[in-house]
Amino acid sequence: MNHTQSTNEYDVAVIGGGLLGSSIAWGLGRLGQRTCVLDEGDVTKRASRANFALVWVQSKGLGLPEYTGWTVRASETWSKLSDEIKAQTGIDVCHQRPGGFHLALSEKELEDRRLSLRRLHNQPGATDYKIEILDHDEVKKQLPHIGPDVVGGTYCPLDGHVNSLRYLRAIHSALKTSGVDYRPEHRVSTIEHRNGEFKISTEQGEIRAGKVVLAAGNANMTLAHMVGLKAPMSPTRGQILVTERTVPFLGFPLTTIRQTDEGTVMIGDSREEFIDDTVQNLPINAVMADRARRMFPLLNQLNIVRTWSGIRVMPKDGFPIYDQSETCPGAFVTCCHSGVTLAPNHAFDIAPMIAKGNLDLERVGAFSARRFDQIQVQSSGYY
Amino acid sequence: MFKRATNHQEPAVQITVDGLPVTARRGDTVSAAILTAGCVEPYRYTAVNGTPRAPYCMMGVCFDCLVTIDGIGNRQGCLIPVSDGMVITRQNGKREIES
Amino acid sequence: MSFPESLHAAYDVIVIGAGPAGLAAAATTAEAGLRTLLVDENSAPGGQIYRAITTSPLKNSSILGKDYEAGNDLVHTFEKSGADRLAGCTVWSLDRERVVGLSCGGEARLIKAERVIIATGAMERPFPIPGWTLPGVMTIGAGQTLLKSSGLIPSGRLALAGQGPLLWLYAAQILRAGGHIAAIFDTTPLANYISAAPHLPGFVFSPYWIKGLGLIREVKRVVKIVTGVTRLEAQGKNKLQTLVWEAGSRTGSIDLDVLMLHQGVVPHVNLAMAAGIKHEWDDIQLCFRPVLDESGNSSIKGIMIAGDGAGIGGAESAAERGRLAAIDTVANLRPDALAQIPSRDNVRNRLAQTMRGRAFLDHLYRPSKVFRIPQDASTIVCRCEEITAGEIRASIAIGATGPNQLKAYRRTGMGPCQGRLCGLTVTELMADERGKSPEEIGYYRLRSPVKPISLAELASIPQDETAIKAVVRG
Numbered sequence: 001m002n003h004t005q006s007t008n009e010y011d012v013a014v015i016g017g018g019l020l021g022s023s024i025a026w027g028l029g030r031l032g033q034r035t036c037v038l039d040e041g042d043v044t045k046r047a048s049r050a051n052f053a054l055v056w057v058q059s060k061g062l063g064l065p066e067y068t069g070w071t072v073r074a075s076e077t078w079s080k081l082s083d084e085i086k087a088q089t090g091i092d093v094c095h096q097r098p099g100g101f102h103l104a105l106s107e108k109e110l111e112d113r114r115l116s117l118r119r120l121h122n123q124p125g126a127t128d129y130k131i132e133i134l135d136h137d138e139v140k141k142q143l144p145h146i147g148p149d150v151v152g153g154t155y156c157p158l159d160g161h162v163n164s165l166r167y168l169r170a171i172h173s174a175l176k177t178s179g180v181d182y183r184p185e186h187r188v189s190t191i192e193h194r195n196g197e198f199k200i201s202t203e204q205g206e207i208r209a210g211k212v213v214l215a216a217g218n219a220n221m222t223l224a225h226m227v228g229l230k231a232p233m234s235p236t237r238g239q240i241l242v243t244e245r246t247v248p249f250l251g252f253p254l255t256t257i258r259q260t261d262e263g264t265v266m267i268g269d270s271r272e273e274f275i276d277d278t279v280q281n282l283p284i285n286a287v288m289a290d291r292a293r294r295m296f297p298l299l300n301q302l303n304i305v306r307t308w309s310g311i312r313v314m315p316k317d318g319f320p321i322y323d324q325s326e327t328c329p330g331a332f333v334t335c336c337h338s339g340v341t342l343a344p345n346h347a348f349d350i351a352p353m354i355a356k357g358n359l360d361l362e363r364v365g366a367f368s369a370r371r372f373d374q375i376q377v378q379s380s381g382y383y
Numbered sequence: 384m385f386k387r388a389t390n391h392q393e394p395a396v397q398i399t400v401d402g403l404p405v406t407a408r409r410g411d412t413v414s415a416a417i418l419t420a421g422c423v424e425p426y427r428y429t430a431v432n433g434t435p436r437a438p439y440c441m442m443g444v445c446f447d448c449l450v451t452i453d454g455i456g457n458r459q460g461c462l463i464p465v466s467d468g469m470v471i472t473r474q475n476g477k478r479e480i481e482s
Numbered sequence: 483m484s485f486p487e488s489l490h491a492a493y494d495v496i497v498i499g500a501g502p503a504g505l506a507a508a509a510t511t512a513e514a515g516l517r518t519l520l521v522d523e524n525s526a527p528g529g530q531i532y533r534a535i536t537t538s539p540l541k542n543s544s545i546l547g548k549d550y551e552a553g554n555d556l557v558h559t560f561e562k563s564g565a566d567r568l569a570g571c572t573v574w575s576l577d578r579e580r581v582v583g584l585s586c587g588g589e590a591r592l593i594k595a596e597r598v599i600i601a602t603g604a605m606e607r608p609f610p611i612p613g614w615t616l617p618g619v620m621t622i623g624a625g626q627t628l629l630k631s632s633g634l635i636p637s638g639r640l641a642l643a644g645q646g647p648l649l650w651l652y653a654a655q656i657l658r659a660g661g662h663i664a665a666i667f668d669t670t671p672l673a674n675y676i677s678a679a680p681h682l683p684g685f686v687f688s689p690y691w692i693k694g695l696g697l698i699r700e701v702k703r704v705v706k707i708v709t710g711v712t713r714l715e716a717q718g719k720n721k722l723q724t725l726v727w728e729a730g731s732r733t734g735s736i737d738l739d740v741l742m743l744h745q746g747v748v749p750h751v752n753l754a755m756a757a758g759i760k761h762e763w764d765d766i767q768l769c770f771r772p773v774l775d776e777s778g779n780s781s782i783k784g785i786m787i788a789g790d791g792a793g794i795g796g797a798e799s800a801a802e803r804g805r806l807a808a809i810d811t812v813a814n815l816r817p818d819a820l821a822q823i824p825s826r827d828n829v830r831n832r833l834a835q836t837m838r839g840r841a842f843l844d845h846l847y848r849p850s851k852v853f854r855i856p857q858d859a860s861t862i863v864c865r866c867e868e869i870t871a872g873e874i875r876a877s878i879a880i881g882a883t884g885p886n887q888l889k890a891y892r893r894t895g896m897g898p899c900q901g902r903l904c905g906l907t908v909t910e911l912m913a914d915e916r917g918k919s920p921e922e923i924g925y926y927r928l929r930s931p932v933k934p935i936s937l938a939e940l941a942s943i944p945q946d947e948t949a950i951k952a953v954v955r956g
Contacts, residue, residue, distance in 0.1 A: 017881070042884025042924060049890040109954070169891040172880045182881045244457055244898060244934065245430040245477045262893075263430065263477045267937075270952040278758060280930055282575065282583065282592065286943035287953045293941050298480045300941075303457055303934035305898050384618065384740060385628055386637040388659035393539055408632065410537050415632045425617045425720055431868045431897075435720045437617035439865070439903075441624035442530055443523055443933075444605050444750070446866065446898040447615075457898070457934070461627075462570075464525050 010036045010181075012354065013200055013209035015188050015223060018048035019164070019339035020313075020346055021215030022171040022182075027351025029178035036181040036209070038188055038202055045277065047217055048339060050310020052240065052268045053164035053260070054253055055095065055341045057129050058102060058156035062116060064319045065125040066366035070345060072127050075158045077344035082162070088177055091170035093163050094261040100159025101143065102255040103150050103295050110152045117154065131156045145249055149294040161253040163261055164340045171343075183207075188216070191226040193328040198227070211330040213354055217313040220321075220335045228327030230369050231335055232316040237275045239309040241267040241288055243302040250296070257292055257299075265302065267292045277309045313337055322350060322367045324359050332359070333369070384437070385418045398469040413460035413471060414438045414448045423473060426450075430477040449474060456480070483525070483570035484587035490566070493519045494815055495808075496582050496595040497565075498573050498753065501529020502797045503789025503804035504601030505556040510808030511597075512565035514819035519566045519593070521573055521584060523933075526631075527560070528553050529603055530623065531797040534631035545658045546630060547651070549693075549797075556801060575930035576600075576757040580784050583930060583943075590939035597784050597811045600754050601804060604747035604790035607769070607849065608907045609644065610856045610863055610871070612715040614743065618722030622744035626652045635661035638739025641725055643667035643714055646746045646847045647694060653701040665736055666701070667711045667727055669745065671850040678845035688839030708734075712852060716741055745849040749791045752900060756928040758782060763921035766844050767794055768854065769906060770925055777810035778803060786810070794844075795837055802833035855911045863911065864904040866897020871911060878915050885909060885926045898934055901926045 014025040017039030028035040057075050061068030075097065082095040104110035114133055120126060135152045142155070175182045186202040191212060193199075198212040212227065214220045220231035245263030256268045270284045285307060293300045313335055315321050320336035332354055336342055353359045361368075393408040398416060400423050407416035417426060418438065425435035427449060438448035441461045448460040453470050456478035460471075497508040500522035508520040528535040532553025543551050560567075568586060575583025581594045606621045613619065622642060628634040635656055641664050642649055653663055685691055701707075713728035726735045748769035755761060760781035761770040771793040778786040788807040789800035809826050812819055856863060859872025869892050874882075882888040885895065885908050894908055895901035901908075905926055913923045931940075 039881075042882075042886045043927065046890075049886070165890050165893070169877070169880070172891070176880050184881050184883045184887070241937075241940070242896075243937065247477050247479050249480065271955065272952045278927070279577065280575075281949065281952075282577075282581075282930075282940075282943050283946050283949035284952050286941055287945050287949045289937050289941035290945065291953065293937055300936065300938040301455065301480050302478070302937050303898075304931055304937055304940055305934050306896060306900070307929055307931065309929075384637060385634040387633055388545070388629070388635045388661065389539060389633045392541075408539070410534070410539060411632045415628055415634060418628070419632070419634060421637075429868065431866070434615065434868065435617050436615060437620070437721075439615075439620050439624060440606065441620070441627040442605065444899060444902045449898075462523060 008205065008207050010034045010207065010209040012211045012213060013038060013198065013207055014213045014215055015200070016215035016217060017182060017184065018046060018215070018217060019168060019171070019343055020334060020336065021213070022168070022175060023343045023346040024213055024215060024334065024351050024354065025180050026171055026174050026178060027347035028355055029175065029180040031352060031355045033355050036183055036207065037175065038186040038200065038207065039182065039184045040187045041185045045217065045311050047310055047313045048168055049165070050238070050240070050308055051164050051340055052258070052266060053161050053340055054100070054258065055097065055160040055162055056100065056338070057158040058100065058131055058154060059117065059120065061126070062120045062123070063317065064366060065123045065127070067319050068120070068129065069127045070320070071338070071341060072129055072158060074342045074345045075160065077348060078160065078162065081344040081347055085170045085174055089170050089173040091166060091173060093167040093170050095160065095162040097158070097160030098252050099155055099157040100253045100255070101139065101153050101155050103139065103146070103153040105149050105151065105291060105294055107151055113154055129156055129158050142252060143250070145296050145298055147294055147297040159253060161258055162340060167340070167343070188223065191223065193227060193331065198330065211332070211354060211357070214331070214333040215335070217335065218311065220333055224333050227331035228325040229323055229331060229333040230372070231321055231333050232369070232372050233335065234314055234316045235275050236312045236314055237272040237277060237309055238269045238312055239280060239284055239288065239307060240269055241285060241304050242306045243267070243299070244305045246302055249298065257295060264305070265299065275311050277311050280307055280309060313339070316372060320367045321369050322359055322364045323369045330357065384421065385415070387419070396465045396467050398465050398471060400471045401473055407465040411465050413450060413452060413463050413465055413469070414441065416465050417450070417460065417471070427473050428475045433476050485589060485591060488566070489568070490517065490519070492593060493517050493595045495519070495597045495599065495811055496521060496593065497599045497601055498582070499529060499601035499603055499789070500524070500527040500567070501531060501601060501603045501789060501800065502553070502556055503603070503800040504529070504599070505560045505804070506801040507599045507601060507788055507804035507808040508565045509560040509563040510805050510823050511811050512563035514812040514816055514823050516812065516815055519568065520560070521568045521571050521582070523570070523572050525570045527557050527567070527569070530627070532556065533627055538630050539633040540630070545655055547655070552797070572933050572935070573753060574933050574935045576753055576785070578758055578782050585935045585939055588936065588939065590935055590942055592943060596815055597786065599804070599807050599811070600785065600787045600791055601789045602750045602753055602791045603800070604794055605750045605902060606744060607746050607748045608903050609743040609745050609853060610861055610907050611743070611853065612858050612861045613717055613722070615862050615865055616716050616718050616722045617720070618718065618739055619716050619741045619743065622648055622652050622742045625742045626655070629655060629659065635659050636740040639664045639737060640740045640742070641665045641667065641736060641738050642742050642744070643669065643711065643725070644744040645670040645849065646744055647690070647843065649744050650694065650697040650701055653705065654697045657701065657704060663705045664738065665706045665708060667714060668707060668709045669711045669850060669853055670709070670847065672710050674846050674848055678842050681842035681845055685839035685842035690839050690843070745853055746847055747790065747794055748906060749793060750902070751791070752902060752928055752932045754780065754787055754791065755925065756930050756932045757785060759785065759787070761925070763919065764793065766848065768848065778807040779810065795840060799833055799836040802829050802836055805829045806833065854907065855914050856907070863907050864894040864897065866899050866903070867893040869894050874908065874911055875915055878912060883916070884912060884923050888912070889926060895926045900928065900932065
């Protein structure tokens with residue numbers, strides 16, 4: 001047991017041990033901050049165990065052009081993150097960036113996609129991310145196994161994917177070697193700001209820290225107001241199907257289908273208001289399977305070995321929230337749907353800002369929760 | 384690995400395993416037929432690390448009996464009875480799929 | 483196999499599993515006039531205990547024994563009952579509304595029932611010793627299945643290791659069938675003889691007493707027995723070659739072609755857990771079992787569990803528990819037909835008789851910790867994903883508190899067997915390592931499909947507008 005655990009005192013306490021909280025905590029540890037991560041136990045809502053593992057750019061940012069630039073930056077720094085993590089832990093998280101596809105199964109789907117991408121592109125201050133709109137034959141050159149129902153699709157060279165479960169293990173291993181205390185079974189009930197310090201009550205006693213970072217996913221909703229912040233969330237449920245391992249046949253990730261480095265094929269995804277993650281919905285699973293086989297008829301033969309449903313961490317307008325408290329200086333709130341895609345930004349950009357005690361508003365000011373005081377634009381349905 | 388304990392009265396069933404002709408008996412599962420034929424070892428190689436395996440539970444729970452039967456991969460050989468003309472192929476690593 | 487045209491779109495009762503509990507339950511509800519469907523994964527009825535009872539090539543009872551023949555009565559009664567039977571059909575899903583997902587001949591269907599009786603029985607407890615994944619190492623249950631259904635016995639040098647009634651029964655059957663056993667390695671902890679002793683009186687008055695002693699004597703006359711075994715390691719390059727053993731201070735090794743392992747059976751919980759039924763840790767039988775009322779009603783209304791899946795009690799008690807579940811079903815769905823079936827009191831009395839002696843067996847054959855929680859770091863725990871005990875302990879060190887975070891870190895339980903061969907080991911290993919109880923550690927969160935089905939089958943399930951809207955978006 002090291003000294004920080006025995007005193008329960010830290011420079012920074014990060015609440016939430018998923019991909020977001022862990023990436024920030026690792027970034028803080030890298031800067032020499034005495035940091036702990038307070039997490040829940042084995043069974044809880046864990047989006048970091050239920051994500052689709054895309055490092056995804058295309059279609060992101062409609063309604064908030066700064067989000068496009070922020071995402072492109074993450075896509076460009078992911079390899080730096082995976083290299084550093086591998087050097088530190090020996091774990092290869094298999095980050096690949098071959099570009100990614102979105103496929104349309106009808107002319108209407110393709111037209112809807114085209115329109116939404118045009119609106120995205122025409123936003124003032126939009127970052128160009130080199131998206132191409134392709135017809136069936138052009139898609140087939142890169143994805144030879146597509147079926148006749150595929151009318152076309154979009155391709156973005158900046159897209160990629162990663163083994164996100166292995167990243168979860170790698171980042172938790174890296175926390176350990178960096179001297180960051182990962183403390184599971186420390187569910188937080190209250191946070192108080194007193195005498196320039198945060199007193200955090202957990203199921204295993206009180207933790208004190210100079211700064212506190214809320215990274216508890218949808219639970220930020222209830223934690224934020226304890227430190228003068230807000231985090232309006234609107235969680236949705238998503239379901240995923242996973243096949244048995246098969247030989248590699250899919251060289252690119254798609255918005256809803258990807259083959260993992262292990263050989264399994266993941267098939268997504270639904271968006272549902274019903275947020276019980278303990279049950280499946282078979283008609284929805286059937287639609288997912290049906291669309292997948294229309295995209296790649298060879299999938300018909302593969303066995304589905306597992307399914308899961310998870311609850312998306314979803315700020316009300318779909319965009320990340322990074323904010324700091326005016327009434328409780330040193331308290332920060334961070335939440336976003338794309339904990340995988342944005343991991344390098346959280347480790348390399350957000351963590352240093354927190355270490356300094358101030359968010360750099362030039363860079364992340366657009367993601368303040370103050371935007372919820374204004375009128376909203378709904379983001380695209382695919383994330 | 385196995386032999387017949389009794390003078391088997393059941394009718395013979397002809398199958399092939401990796402192209403080799405194998406005589407099984409009606410009532411045998413695919414796994415029982417392979418374990419008795421002895422012509423093919425090991426039974427399979429895993430999809431994860433390529434290690435050799437053979438059926439472990441024979442009741443459908445361990446999935447170490449997976450084989451390709453009539454072109455369909457990853458089938459549980461311990462649950463499927465043999466039938467005449469069945470073409471069985473051992474699996475070496477991940478399942479292959481045809482386009 | 484494929485779905486017969488006579489199959490109805492809905493049933494009063496669907497019984498899952500054609501072992502003693504399922505056969506007895508389905509026969510009883512059908513006799514009461516309830517529209518009943520019995521679904522089973524195997525091509526012939528009998529479950530594991532009466533495996534191949536109607537098709538075994540071993541025609542007379544001299545090899546398998548008289549107890550096995552009892553399965554014939556159950557099958558005959560069932561066949562006369564008028565219940566429908568779907569053989570070679572896999573149940574891959576069961577939800578809280580009692581919709582059962584079936585797969586048969588590459589086709590999937592959903593069928594709803596007023597009542598579902600899960601009778602999926604037991605499976606052998608994992609026996610994770612070093613080398614247990616080598617070809618040539620299998621379970622005693624596997625050996626017995628090959629004997630019953632195909633009349634097969636091992637052809638090379640065979641040893642049995644472990645403990646429990648099945649070990650002695652199979653050993654006797656192999657000998658009667660003309661087989662040879664090089665040695666038996668008995669892992670029963672010597673301390674168990676003391677902890678079981680207080681339960682001996684109940685056992686002495688059970689039929690197992692005479693039968694069990696007789697079997698053990700029959701085997702001991704001709705087979706070398708090593709007792710008090712404390713370590714086993716299977717070695718070999720691409721297949722089993724040698725078994726290295728320790729029994730306290732004694733050690734040895736033996737060259738083998740086949741090693742069969744067995745340390746008791748545990749409820750096969752996957753379907754029940756995936757349906758969301760509440761389970762609890764049983765510290766005597768060292769396994770999770772469903773929380774049930776006296777009739778077998780689970781925490782989900784309309785779903786019952788009977789037989790060894792409800793907690794290990796053996797074949798005879800399984801049949802009685804199947805009948806009890808059926809009587810409760812009839813009492814709810816067609817009370818006027820209760821007179822046509824056995825009375826609850828009679829069945830309860832017979833059940834009590836069959837449970838006599840169980841406590842003694844549970845205590846005597848409670849497996850040793852060293853064979854439940856692998857001590858060697860290199861021992862594989864998750865056979866599907868090839869994850870070792872050492873890797874699991876390392877995962878605990880970086881923060882895994884239970885099986886589900888471990889699964890995320892290391893993929894344990896994510897393979898096709900869905901934790902059946904590693905779940906209990908993982909729970910007990912994590913409990914031991916973290917100083918917690920298995921109940922606190924918990925189990926994998928399971929979901930359908932509980933057995934793999936093809937994507938084409940899943941895609942064939944009826945879709946609706948809401949479902950399409952949840953997936954297709956711009």
